[in-house]
Amino acid sequence: xxxxxxxxxxxxxxxxxxxxxxxxxxxxxxxxxxxxxxxxxxxxxxxxxxxxxxxxxxxxxxxxxxxxxxxxxxxxxxxxxxxxxxxxxxxxxxxxxxx
Numbered sequence: 410x411x412x413x414x415x416x417x418x419x420x421x422x423x424x425x426x427x428x429x430x431x432x433x434x435x436x437x438x439x440x441x442x443x444x445x446x447x448x449x450x451x452x453x454x455x456x457x458x459x460x461x462x463x464x465x466x467x468x469x470x471x472x473x474x475x476x477x478x479x480x481x482x483x484x485x486x487x488x489x490x491x492x493x494x495x496x497x498x499x500x501x502x503x504x505x506x507x508x
């Protein structure tokens with residue numbers, strides 16, 4: 410089970426998520442829907458370790474994790490809707506990027 414408690418994220422002065430909490434039971438499928446600019450992609454990027462979490466608590470199977478631990482555990486992966494890796498790939502070669 411993955412549990413987020415009071416997760417917050419800001420970009421500058423713009424608050425994207427404020428005290429957001431979510432519990433995802435084991436073997437559950439979750440759909441995240443909402444308006445454009447509502448924080449869906451930011452949430453996914455934070456869960457995948459691609460974006461930092463400013464504050465809050467994370468629990469995985471009852472164990473409290475440091476906020477930067479999700480990146481190390483590789484608990485979530487996702488595919489971008491649009492190709493977003495062009496700045497990481499040079500013409501004629503493919504560099505593998507790991508986190």
